[in-house]
Amino acid sequence: MRKSKPGPDEPGGRRGYHHGNLSEALVQAALDLIAKYGPAGFSFAEVTRAVGVSPAAPYRHFRDRDALMADIARRGFDKFAAALSAAWQDGQPAPLPAFKAVGQAYLAFARSEPAYFAAMFEARLPPDTSRELAQATERAFAILRQACEALIAGLPDSKRPPALMMSLHVWAMAHGIAALFGRGDGARRNVPMTPEDLLEANMLIYLDGLGLGDGGG
Amino acid sequence: MRKSKPGPDEPGGRRGYHHGNLSEALVQAALDLIAKYGPAGFSFAEVTRAVGVSPAAPYRHFRDRDALMADIARRGFDKFAAALSAAWQDGQPAPLPAFKAVGQAYLAFARSEPAYFAAMFEARLPPDTSRELAQATERAFAILRQACEALIAGLPDSKRPPALMMSLHVWAMAHGIAALFGRGDGARRNVPMTPEDLLEANMLIYLDGLGLGDGGG
């Protein structure tokens, strides 16, 4: 029922009904702290101080710290799915460039939303934390799979790799590069290539290996 | 100077000089806690209780919690380098199977040493934490690079990819699969392939793309 109430029309503005949109404000404050100190770097109490409410206030919205974290991760996967989907553009103008754009969108998300990324992948939330989180994760992965299926469609039947396997590979390559080299925070390693170039090359070589290279596809 | 003192000959045994090998014991206790609760899941105080010493004892060995964590990560990279090196076997009996073994060793390490793996990659230690840590990381990566160089050597000059780029790709692929699907703790995702099979296939397709496939190499 919580979700059925309309939010404030002006983003960030108060509506005058007590705090207005406390749960939203708590999420934003937690994101700021995660961006600065990592997913373990904030406390429930610290978040209430940042928002300017009493330490008991969040209990009206979240059972505990983990529930807040899970909600942040869920929102993160929703935004992530939207970003990947926007890059994919239903495979327009052509599957290959659209596919590359999805990979770049993965890195762009990790860099521009390090707090969401950390909540999604580094918060060590148990897999059964919430249905909403699992479903949001699934929706994001579905975009990758969709892009892989469209690319595979260009191959003759006998040379088609399993779409699930290919999408897991793509996820792993993008995630590996994002996790090791592409995070927005200071943990970046010193390598003489941008994560973007590194991933682009990795994808091209992989696609070549599948027979989907520029020449062969 | 701390390191010049000989450790106990019997592993885990006390030597009778006060605790004996407290810093070792602190590291082991911290590893147990990290394995259970993640890299943020232990406190200095908790570690002293597990070992059975006073809360002030660790200060003789580690400046603070972060210094202990950095030492654990450094030890982890040393063990990791040793594991990769043992799998590589100087490229014997042949570069390709030895190379595959390195990838499998990456996954085996992530699974069998989740606490070290978490300290190495998920503890968010600042990159300038310690020289020893940076050097140990470099030594582990050097094994990957060495394996890539040996494989590349089988290609004609004009078709050789840059060894650094290739080793970063290999690192990213192995790390992506380990991080998403191959950790020893409960965070595993439900996919219908083992991480080992997934990585093996990913590497083969990538090597095919480089012209290093079974047929072409």
Next chain:
DNA sequence: TGTACATCAGTGAACGCGCGTTCACTGATGTAC
């Protein structure tokens, strides 16, 4: 339109707890003579 009431978001004080860190100390060990 006006009033009485139900709802429930947020208050603020309180609690017990574990934390990191300090300090002067103790006592086992190693060694100089």
Next chain:
DNA sequence: TGTACATCAGTGAACGCGCGTTCACTGATGTAC
């Protein structure tokens, strides 16, 4: 071999602090009539 001394790993008590969580409460809002 024996003694006196220096070293330093570990003690244990103490501190102030921020934490999560509870509770009866208050007061703004929405609504029934």
